[in-house]
Amino acid sequence: MSVMLYEGKAKKIFATEKADEVVIYYKDDATAFNGLKKGTIVNKGIINNKLTEFFFQLLEKAGVKTHLIKRLSDRELLCKKVDVLPLEVVVRNIAAGSLSQRLGLPEGEWLAEPIVELYYKNDSLGDPLVNYYHIKALSLASPAQVAVLEKEALAVNGALTEHLLRKGIKLVDFKLEFGLHNGEILLADEITPDTCRLWDAATDDKLDKDRFRRDLGQVEDAYHEVLYRLTGEKE
Numbered sequence: 001m002s003v004m005l006y007e008g009k010a011k012k013i014f015a016t017e018k019a020d021e022v023v024i025y026y027k028d029d030a031t032a033f034n035g036l037k038k039g040t041i042v043n044k045g046i047i048n049n050k051l052t053e054f055f056f057q058l059l060e061k062a063g064v065k066t067h068l069i070k071r072l073s074d075r076e077l078l079c080k081k082v083d084v085l086p087l088e089v090v091v092r093n094i095a096a097g098s099l100s101q102r103l104g105l106p107e108g109e110w111l112a113e114p115i116v117e118l119y120y121k122n123d124s125l126g127d128p129l130v131n132y133y134h135i136k137a138l139s140l141a142s143p144a145q146v147a148v149l150e151k152e153a154l155a156v157n158g159a160l161t162e163h164l165l166r167k168g169i170k171l172v173d174f175k176l177e178f179g180l181h182n183g184e185i186l187l188a189d190e191i192t193p194d195t196c197r198l199w200d201a202a203t204d205d206k207l208d209k210d211r212f213r214r215d216l217g218q219v220e221d222a223y224h225e226v227l228y229r230l231t232g233e234k235e
Ligand code: UDP
Pocket: 090, 096, 097, 098, 099, 127, 173, 174, 175, 194, 195, 196, 197, 209
């Protein structure tokens, strides 16, 4: 029996025999609005596990370093253990969600260029937006680290936008987390319909967690559709 190191909203982290490796187990639990809305998306854990493997392998080929070692099972990834930086990096190509609300931009409007935003990863504060001054004054990351996060986030955006569009999916926006492993910054956490806005390129139908957040129905179908278009797998 391996020791559970941490249980988050959508995943559990387990220790392995190796001190610098962990197993990440993907659950079906879904939350939104900082945990206020709770539910289950049937077999989401299997789909998100496979999608994270798919995206991280694609990104490694594009030169982005990730914490992924290999997929162990339907719901488990073996990963390098990282100290997660307390910043969430959001990249946006099309206005939606909090950006639309904050700046009054209609949902669906393409941005003239991608926007990178940094949020302080802190549930009790509701992950507030921060700038370089906040990050430096609160010692959340060094300016050099922030520069790496932004560069890597834009590299991820370039690689994923292109690939998804070829599969008929618009990458509206997404959130990344990074961690330190032996002093090196690695892309960590997940890339899934829980953490991205993905719209069908022809119809703008939502294929992501907004279906759960906004009670749009057919949540499972949307997650299945993304996995199928990207990997050809049904589950
Ligand atoms: N996002 C996320 N986790 C968070 C906040 C945002 O994965 O804690 C993702 C979200 O799914 C979307 C993008 O980051 O793809 C931008 O989210 P936004 O700031 O618009 O916030 P939301 O409208 O989701 O509250």
